[in-house]
């Protein structure tokens with residue numbers, strides 16, 4: 001490999017590259033958009049370069065965190081990657097380990113999702129850095145993310161502290177021509193040095209550790225003050241009344257806009273790559289030199305809150321930056337236009353073509369909402385649930401099956417595991433009033449391994465009653481097909497120990513467990529009714545149905561084994577029931593004939609729609 | 622060269638593959654490449670858009686009114702992404718013919734000096750033997766018309782290097798045929 005080879009890398013692959021260039025020994029993760037591509041990229045580098053990296057898909061983010069931390073306690077370099085809400089799950093470990101610290105460098109990669117494009121919140125991981133009192137790096141591009149990873153390891157080792165790298169989705173999923181460097185192989189053997197006072201610190205000693213942490217943070221802040229690689233000014237060519245403090249991808253967007261509008265010479269920029277701890281002196285000095293300073297950052301106001309004297313500052317707190325949503329180029333353009341106008345510096349042309357927007361609006365194009373794939377076993381399961389227990393409360397969870405929303409078989413989606421916990425909560429709230437309502441919880445296999453068992457055994461223990469349908473497609477589909485403990489395949493594709501879902505459920509104390517293929521809609525309906533009855537029996541309890549059918553995208557061949565070719569007969573009267581309540585993307589309305597037809601490009605011959613047509617117009621050939 | 626490209630379509634139409642073609646092209650030409658793709662939810666049959674910026678951009682996103690070229694693999698997605706196109710930009714749509722496109726919008730685009738070319742890439746791809754090559758054919762067609770600043774040989778090399786072995790022959794055949802169609806569209810009979 002050439003010294004300075006350039007490759008097109010996805011942000012997450014660049015981060016993975018940074019990990020191997022830094023000689024990282026252990027990488028763990030739980031998949032979640034926008035972080036999921038990091039692990040597969042590390043696996044690829046390991047294969048390409050013959051490295052000895054230990055890589056794992058963990059059962060959840062906290063598990064991933066602790067596994068990486070332990071490696072660091074033995075002196076090795078480790079990293080853990082997750083999406084921003086994953087850090088909520090791992091936060092217990094993060095906050096505690098900030099006190100006890102690390103030995104080998106440890107980098108916590110938490111990918112934010114402004115928008116949000118694929119998450120339940122827009123939370124800003126940099127607040128977690130502040131909250132836990134650990135330093136954070138905030139890259140603007142894939143290239144910078146890669147370099148920051150390497151620096152983060154150095155910092156982590158120098159101050160024995162975990163370090164956060166916070167790429168936003170537009171860094172993780174950006175593609176860039178990235179200059180790569182040689183890979184470092186760090187020959188370190190695991191060597192855990194016992195020090196119970198530190199690694200098993202009691203509250204009394206925690207106080208001492210907290211003091212040490214505060215001292216380390218102070219030193220890190222001083223180091224960041226000197227830091228010119230990540231914290232630097234892009235100077236205007238003349239005296240500029242306006243300064244902009246910015247970071248992450250917002251910096252990159254702003255630079256492109258200023259270039260396009262030829263405004264670089266008018267505005268000073270201070271780019272911050274280390275938002276916590278903020279290099280306070282340099283920020284104060286920058287503000288001092290300007291009439292007004294705009295603070296532009298995603299997703300929340302981490303830098304802005306830290307600024308001590310805000311008298312000249314424009315930002316979210318002054319209403320100049322939207323409080324929610326992604327700072328897209330259009331949004332940043334509008335912010336800039338407003339500020340330049342307010343300061344009498346320039347009058348930018350209004351962005352967008354209103355006439356065009358109006359013409360397009362008039363076309364009334366229906367937005368293509370995301371939907372379950374044609375032939376998805378989860379559609380079959382939801383359809384059966386709606387049929388069998390139409391008046392139930394449907395608590396669901398995070399995954400492809402969240403799309404059961406479209407089929408009106410999902411009433412709640414809170415966070416990982418809440419399909420079960422909300423179901424048991426609903427049960428007790430109604431039961432208290434002596435009301436018996438049907439409750440059907442749905443959850444995917446990967447989500448169940450992530451946070452199902454504690455929720456389920458709690459529900460059993462406290463005598464809740466509901467039907468739980470675990471949709472086992474033998475994969476983590478939503479985030480891009482990562483293996484689960486149930487598949488018994490590891491991150492690297494080798495054989496791990498296969499975990500039996502049914503035994504796990506049994507271990508949680510459930511006594512009624514049935515497994516069925518959801519393509520068998522009729523029998524699934526019967527089973528659901530039986531399950532409901534069991535929840536009502538005197539000596540009954542929680543009933544669990546494992547609806548097992550592999551994900552079609554992941555295992556297309558399995559699905560072609562027993563094709564059921566269907567046709568739509570002339571009995572179809574175009575009532576569109578199947579489109580509204582079944583929503584297979586292969587079914588579409590032929591408007592001229594006023595009849596539903598099958599798009600053979602999409603149809604996978606699953607035959608499930610036979611059950612969907614109330615007129616019996618969909619039949620097997 | 623500095624060029625900003627938007628690719629629009631729906632999941633499964635090869636948007637990501639097309640985006641790869643252009644990013645590798647940038648690499649081959651020694652240009653800085655920046656771009657972004659929609660991932661996640663959008664892959665479940667929803668809209669997919671890719672932005673590509675070649676020749677010295679810092680951010681991976683394209684601002685409204687600034688894209689030079691829009692490739693749209695589906696009519697509806699064209700309407701959704703047209704706003705990115707700049708005045709005097711160029712748009713290629715996978716569509717039977719320009720007459721199928723909304724008349725009012727077409728007139729408006731003409732006023733903005735935007736060139737819009739429809740090419741039945743899906744039809745052409747089916748004819749050649751693989752519907753999956755429609756994306757490659759739309760790109761090939763654009764090259765043939767000479768309305769885009771890319772050279773046939775460069776794109777062909779890149780296509781060869783990013784194609785899977787089993788698709789290589791088919792891809793090149795589809796690409797070359799579309800380039801020819803693009804060329805001949807310039808000299809109507």
Ligand code: SF4
Pocket residue numbers: 568571572573574575576577578579595596612613614615616617618
């Ligand atoms: S196939 Fe059946 S459900 Fe669908 S529109 Fe026709 S009659 Fe209605």
Ligand code: SF4
Pocket residue numbers: 374375564566584585586587598602603604605606607608609610
């Ligand atoms: S058989 Fe019916 S449900 Fe299955 S993919 Fe085809 S149209 Fe959709």
